[in-house]
Amino acid sequence: MGKLLIHGADLMTMCEDTPIIHDSAVVIEQDEFVFIGEEQDLPQEWTYDRTIEAADQVIMPGMINTHNHAAMILLRSYADDLPLMEWLEQKIWPIEAKLTAEDVYWGSLGAIVEMIKSGTTCFADMYFFMDETAKAVEESGIRGVLSHGMIGVGPNGADDLRIARQFCLDWEKRADGRIQTMLGPHAPFTCPPDYLGKILDIAGEIDKPLHIHLSETLSEVKDIQKQYGKTPIKLVAEVGLFEHPVLAAHCVHLSDEDFEILKAAKALGIAHNPQSNMKLASGIAPVQRMLKEGLVVGIGTDGASSNNNLDLLEEMSTAALLAKIGTMDSTALPSGECLRMATIYGAKALGQGEQLGTLEVGKKADLVILDFKKPHLVPRHNIMAHTVYSAQSSDIMTVIVNGQIVMENRELKTVDEERIMFEVERCAGELLRR
Numbered sequence: 001m002g003k004l005l006i007h008g009a010d011l012m013t014m015c016e017d018t019p020i021i022h023d024s025a026v027v028i029e030q031d032e033f034v035f036i037g038e039e040q041d042l043p044q045e046w047t048y049d050r051t052i053e054a055a056d057q058v059i060m061p062g063m064i065n066t067h068n069h070a071a072m073i074l075l076r077s078y079a080d081d082l083p084l085m086e087w088l089e090q091k092i093w094p095i096e097a098k099l100t101a102e103d104v105y106w107g108s109l110g111a112i113v114e115m116i117k118s119g120t121t122c123f124a125d126m127y128f129f130m131d132e133t134a135k136a137v138e139e140s141g142i143r144g145v146l147s148h149g150m151i152g153v154g155p156n157g158a159d160d161l162r163i164a165r166q167f168c169l170d171w172e173k174r175a176d177g178r179i180q181t182m183l184g185p186h187a188p189f190t191c192p193p194d195y196l197g198k199i200l201d202i203a204g205e206i207d208k209p210l211h212i213h214l215s216e217t218l219s220e221v222k223d224i225q226k227q228y229g230k231t232p233i234k235l236v237a238e239v240g241l242f243e244h245p246v247l248a249a250h251c252v253h254l255s256d257e258d259f260e261i262l263k264a265a266k267a268l269g270i271a272h273n274p275q276s277n278m279k280l281a282s283g284i285a286p287v288q289r290m291l292k293e294g295l296v297v298g299i300g301t302d303g304a305s306s307n308n309n310l311d312l313l314e315e316m317s318t319a320a321l322l323a324k325i326g327t328m329d330s331t332a333l334p335s336g337e338c339l340r341m342a343t344i345y346g347a348k349a350l351g352q353g354e355q356l357g358t359l360e361v362g363k364k365a366d367l368v369i370l371d372f373k374k375p376h377l378v379p380r381h382n383i384m385a386h387t388v389y390s391a392q393s394s395d396i397m398t399v400i401v402n403g404q405i406v407m408e409n410r411e412l413k414t415v416d417e418e419r420i421m422f423e424v425e426r427c428a429g430e431l432l433r434r
């Protein structure tokens with residue numbers, strides 16, 4: 001396969017030295033960027049298999065959703081506007097107990113269609129029937145960092161350990177390297193210390209990072225305090241969690257001591273989920289302080305049942321607005337920082353900062369082309385601010401993952417969108433009747 005040239009766009013590279021390039025050229029060969037720069041500097045002798053004209057368009061790195069439960073799109077708007085524990089215990093958990101592998105397959109594909117159409121090229125997921133989500137990732141061309149969620153307090157704790165370990169062994173680096181695997185202890189309140197210890201033994205044995213929910217709600221912090229006399233962060237630290245690479249979702253309620261523990265962690269990424277935290281009234285995560293103190297923070301949607309979509313453009317805007325009102329400081333979390341959270345910081349949070357997150361020669365070719373010839377995107381004073389505060393997912397025209405065009409001019413190239421929407425409706429309907 002020869003080279004693909006995309007030229008004429010403004011680039012948001014998200015690199016530190018050259019954040020914006022005008023009149024640009026991007027050249028992709030196989031799964032990598034081989035040229036990123038001004039069109040006038042292209043090597044004269046190169047020829048191209050394909051050329052995409054991108055005048056009036058803006059190109060950014062593919063966005064990275066650092067925390068999701070993809071198949072939960074089946075429960076989108078199934079239960080809303082309820083107190084958190086009532087939402088979980090009376091609505092979500094009982095219906096999740098009836099989910100089948102087939103449901104998770106179609107739910108995952110439905111989520112992937114939605115993610116590609118809103119500019120996401122990589123997502124971190126924790127759920128069950130993960131083999132099905134992995135198949136959906138393989139078929140669709142998106143990138144996934146997948147973990148089987150483990151719950152030690154229920155009847156399936158021992159099975160979960162075995163399934164999660166086997167999932168990692170079966171799927172790591174599959175789908176041309178687009179699949180990465182993690183172990184997924186659900187949370188401190190569902191994985192008590194002795195059970196978490198067993199998971200960490202497996203993590204050591206097969207050398208895997210961990211994806212976990214931490215300090216999401218005040219009631220979680222209070223209950224753990226009451227039971228163990230310490231915060232959830234301190235509890236899991238004492239079991240040895242942070243001696244492994246960790247992707248921690250939420251971290252909304254943190255003490256000063258928690259901050260010190262997190263800063264001392266071996267390799268930690270935090271997934272900030274502003275819309276889910278707002279919708280479930282969990283609280284406002286101290287993102288400003290995390291970034292200031294050098295923690296790596298990516299952005300996530302969480303599952304669609306507490307969001308209710310998987311749109312990272314919207315999530316960036318919410319992150320910025322929430323940080324500003326949360327600190328009563330309008331300079332908090334500027335647009336450039338939100339874009340870094342959705343790209344390079346997200347890549348680092350997943351341990352993939354060397355391969356993903358910026359438009360840079362040698363990195364994997366994951367990108368998004370936005371059409372800026374839109375009423376809400378003129379005049380073009382600041383393309384970063386436009387992308388965070390004004391752009392909509394319908395502005396996203398073309399998406400490339402690992403060098404493959406997965407959407408072109410809003411048409412999906414790898415999967416059948418109509419069929420997937422039909423199957424999602426069917427599975428959701430059957431689930432309610434089961």
Ligand SMILES: [Zn+2]
Pocket residue numbers: 067068069213249302303
């Ligand atoms: Zn979650």
